[in-house]
Amino acid sequence: MQKYEIFINPKMLNQLNRDIWVNDHVPAVLKIGGDQYSIGLAYRGNVIRKKKKKSYNIIFQKPFTVNGAHEIHLNAEYNDISLSRNKLSLDFFDQIGVISPHSKHVLLYINGFCKGIYLEIESFDQFLLQKRKLPMGPIIYATNYYANFSLLSPKKKLKSDLLEGYTLKYGEKDDLSSLEDLVLMTNTLKNDEFEAEITKVLNVDEYLTWLSGVVCTQNFDGFIHNYALYRNSETNTFEITPWDYDGTWGRDLHGKPLEHDFIPITGYNTLTSRLLYFANFKKKYCDKLSSILEHEFTVEAQASRITPLFESLKPSIDLDPYLNRSSDVFDAEQDFIFKFIQKRNSYLKQELIRLQDEKVYG
Structure with a gap:
């Protein structure tokens, strides 16, 4: 595991700790x-800021980019017994064909003291697009639960702004009008109009693949949060990507177990509901999900990734001052994830049969 060393003036470190909710960066050196x-x-994140082991955001200043990145995230994965759910999820989306940040585990030291095992995650920004040789385009983050593609908030109150829940990561302010159009279209167009117009602003095939990934990994927040939208300048359509996927593979974001049938096969947001109303879109979704359940979301397919990853983490467990667990705990958690995959796979296959038999429009 690669070693990352941060050196920072204690005064700057105290400044960070004075108010953990401030997002202003302080100068430091990374070796x-x-x-x-x-x-x-x-510091970065929300719930994690209150924990002993915090997550960090790093912006490269000199040089401006390192390995093609200007910004990276170091996630503590504090509530995840395995330290791996985020990485497993992002890798899974990459595996099924959805643009996804790459990640790797590192051993972090600050001013000579070991802070433990962290997950380095790419920032989903214009530099990632350049690295992947993708067309440039605006990137918009879904930063809270209001990003549900609806005119109503999660509390069923009328929103004061269609862009509530969204933050522009890259692009011009005018680029947000395209997202407004998407939300408005989703909520106001009649069925025939919506079916004809939605493919002009949304890469529906990619969205349905993403939906399959969220449904398999069972991310409770993934439908109305924990995603970013990227507008491909060549197709002028939105594509969607995951981020912050630690509450997955059978546990929630606090690390508590979730039943394998906690999230329905159709997920829950307004855009998904409208798309799956139409026979052709629903068939595409069913076909995509069926293929993933046969080839990628299986114990056999995932074991080839999970087992080596867990084994690579074990030698560094004792170096992490915030971990109170043994390698046996890792082994037990690996079995927990395998059982979740098996149960979730069976559940979704049964639900596919029911979904395919439902009468739909079109």
């Missing part, structure tokens, strides 16, 4: 092997 970089350092 990776024989290379040294000037960086801006800040």
Whole structure:
């Protein structure tokens, strides 16, 4: 596991700790092997900021980019017994064909003290698009639960702004009008109009693949939060990508077990509901999900990724001052994930039969 060393003036560290909710970066130095970089350092996340082991956001300043990235995230994965659910999820989406940030585990030290095992995650931004040789386009983050593609808030109150829940990560302010159009279209067009117009603004095939991924991994927040929208400038359609997927593979974001049938096969947001109302879109979704359940979302397919990952983490467990667990706990958690995959797979296959038999429009 690669070693990351951060050196920071204690005064700057105290400044970070004075108000953990401030997102302003403070100067620091990051050393990776024989290379040294000037960086801006800040805490990141929401629930994790209150924990002993916090997550960090790093912006490279000199040089401006490192390995093609200007910004990276170091996630503590504190509530995840396995330290792996986020990575497993992002890798899974990549595996099924959805644009997804890459990630790797690192051993983090700050001013000489080991802070433990962290997950480095790419920032989903214009630099990621450049690295993947994808067309440039605006990127919009879904930053809270209001990002549900609806005119109503999760509390069923009328929103004061169609863009509530969204933050522009890259692009111009005018680019947000395309998202407004998507939300408005989803909520106001009659069925025939919606079916004809939605493919002009949304990459429906990619969205249905993403939906399959959220449904398989069972991310409770994934339908109305924990995603980013990217508008491909060549097709002028939105594509969707996952992020913050630690509450998956049988547990919620606090690490508590979830039943394998907790999330329905159709998920829950307004855009998904409208798409699955039409026979052709629903058939595409069923076909995609069926293929994934046969080839990717199986114990056999995932074991080839999960087992080596868990084994690679075990030697560093004792170095993490925030972990109170043994390698046996990792083994037990691996079995927990395998059982979840098996049960979730069987449940979704049964639900597919029911979904395919339902009478729909079109």
